[in-house]
Amino acid sequence: MPIPLKNPIVLECQNCHFTFKITGDDLSFPHQCPKCGADDWQIKG
16 A cells, blocks of 8 residues: 655756656656656755
8 A cells, every 4th residue: 555755755857957756656766867868866855
């Protein structure tokens, strides 16, 4: 059973600043940025 997060985790691509939210339903995230293809994520917040 998925555990919802109180606050979503926001990852930001360090190359193009695209943001990706992890809400808790699925903790996986794309290895490469869907916008620019870089794989340099950093957690925002």
